[in-house]
Amino acid sequence: MSDLIAMVHRVIDGNRYLTVGTVEPGGLPRLTPVYFTHDSYRSLYWVSEPTSQHSRNLAREPRVAIVIFDSTRPPGAGEAVYLSADGRQVPDEDLAAECELAFRDTTRGAEPFEPGELSGAAALRLYRAAITGYAVHIPGGHPEHGTGIDRRMTVTK
Numbered sequence: 001m002s003d004l005i006a007m008v009h010r011v012i013d014g015n016r017y018l019t020v021g022t023v024e025p026g027g028l029p030r031l032t033p034v035y036f037t038h039d040s041y042r043s044l045y046w047v048s049e050p051t052s053q054h055s056r057n058l059a060r061e062p063r064v065a066i067v068i069f070d071s072t073r074p075p076g077a078g079e080a081v082y083l084s085a086d087g088r089q090v091p092d093e094d095l096a097a098e099c100e101l102a103f104r105d106t107t108r109g110a111e112p113f114e115p116g117e118l119s120g121a122a123a124l125r126l127y128r129a130a131i132t133g134y135a136v137h138i139p140g141g142h143p144e145h146g147t148g149i150d151r152r153m154t155v156t157k
Contacts, residue, residue, distance in 0.1 A: 003144065004155045007136050011068050011081040012038055016108055020046075020087070020129070021065040022057035029065075030054055037102050037110050041157075044129040045102035047113060050089060055127070058087045064129060069137070080137035082152060085129035092119045098126060 018036045021029050032054040034046040044066065048055050058064065064087045069080035090098045095115035103112035118126045134155040138145045145153060 004136050004153065005157060007079055008081050008134055008155055008157070009041060011070070011079050011136075012041055015068050015070055018044065018046075018066050018068045020054060021067075022054045022087075023061045023063075024053075024057060025060070030057055035110070037105065037108075039101040039104070042131055043101065044083075044085070044131065045098070046127050047118065047124045048127055049123055050125045055089070055125070058127065059089065062086045062088055066129060076139050076141055078137060078139060082135040082137070083129070083131050084133035085131045087127060087129040090118075090126040090128050095119055095126065098128060102126060102128070 016035055017033050019031050019033050021031050024030050030053060034048065036044050036046045038044050050059075064085050066083040066085055067080055068083070069078060073079065092115075095118055099113060099115050099118070103110060106112050113124070113126065116122070118124055134157060135152045136155055138151050138153045140146050140148045140150050
């Protein structure tokens with residue numbers, strides 16, 4: 001399992017965008033790419049407008065599905081991480097602590113927001129997805145876990 005955990009870390013560290021799947025009021029999925037940061041591979045953070053559709057969906061239904069992958073990889077060499085998570089807008093009273101975690105590492109280009117920029121009359125808010133489950137994309141030709149057909153494999157951390 002350690003090689004799969006290493007893949008989770010490699011994919012999360014190697015990408016700047018994730019696709020978050022929320023549920024529309026009518027039940028259809030809504031997929032939204034967002035720039036993200038993470039804290040110890042357990043929480044993912046992004047900044048969005050609370051009036052955007054995915055943010056409204058999240059306020060109504062906190063369960064989300066997330067995928068992170070590098071779309072530039074050639075066929076057969078792709079790596080992806082699939083995550084299940086509980087998402088929410090970070091409450092104002094938690095912003096100081098959560099901003100410290102979300103913007104601790106800005107070496108990948110993240111703009112470090114201050115709590116005052118994400119509360120009150122500000123247009124943007126901080127969102128956090130607490131990861132509840134991990135899976136990875138296993139190419140069919142994977143040397144250890146391959147079966148000849150690409151598949152998804154659950155990872156226990």
